[in-house]
Amino acid sequence: TQLLEQSPQFLSIQEGENLTVYxxxxxxFSSLQWYRQEPGEGPVLLVTVVTGGEVKxxxxxxxxxxxxxxxxxxxxxxxxxxxxxxxxxxxxxxxxRLAFGKGNQVVVxx
Amino acid sequence: ETGVTQTPRxxxxxxxxxxxxxxxxHLGHNAMYWYKQSAKKPLxxxxxxxxxxxxxxxxxxxxxxxxxxxxxxxxxHLHTLQxxxxxxxxCASSQEGAGVLGNEQFFGPGTRLTVL
Numbered sequence: 001t002q003l004l005e006q007s008p009q010f011l012s013i014q015e016g017e018n019l020t021v022y023x024x025x026x027x028x029f030s031s032l033q034w035y036r037q038e039p040g041e042g043p044v045l046l047v048t049v050v051t052g053g054e055v056k057x058x059x060x061x062x063x064x065x066x067x068x069x070x071x072x073x074x075x076x077x078x079x080x081x082x083x084x085x086x087x088x089x090x091x092x093x094x095x096x097r098l099a100f101g102k103g104n105q106v107v108v109x110x
Numbered sequence: 111e112t113g114v115t116q117t118p119r120x121x122x123x124x125x126x127x128x129x130x131x132x133x134x135x136h137l138g139h140n141a142m143y144w145y146k147q148s149a150k151k152p153l154x155x156x157x158x159x160x161x162x163x164x165x166x167x168x169x170x171x172x173x174x175x176x177x178x179x180x181x182x183x184x185x186x187h188l189h190t191l192q193x194x195x196x197x198x199x200x201c202a203s204s205q206e207g208a209g210v211l212g213n214e215q216f217f218g219p220g221t222r223l224t225v226l
Contacts, residue, residue, distance in 0.1 A: 098155075
């Protein structure tokens, strides 16, 4: 069973601050996705990283895949209230299967 | 309609009721999934359909019965559920055979199910 540990589970910051959340595993994944989920909605795909050491940027969000393809981080610069949500990481394995973490709940206070 | 849609968005049912959840994907994908999301737990994969054939059933109780009549539609038939089955049920789709990009799953908004 592939397990992904996300930390911190909950993070509350002021608007304009920076934050980093983490997704760690002892398993190697073929890819890693980050999703954002808002209350009452389904997860929305933000990014897919595939290569060890890969860095992708999506506006103020920076995603990094670990060199060994076991872990990932998400950094948000100058957080905005619209960044509030549950950030889920999911590791790809086997025949297009995903293993999910429990999520990082981020709250950005205006 | 675009993406993945699910109906109903909210459902309250008694333990003796029979109901169905519906999912429709407009992305031209060939694989569809049912997940269960409970508080403080990772998403749990329930069923996988690939090219309309069920390829995975993760030890889900028989009171949940999936149906995939074609590659765009997926149903989850519910009967004699238990209160612990209350959760957000999410449908997703993907394009299998697309290499690692086949890992990209696109989710619907979910059905919030409450079993009394």
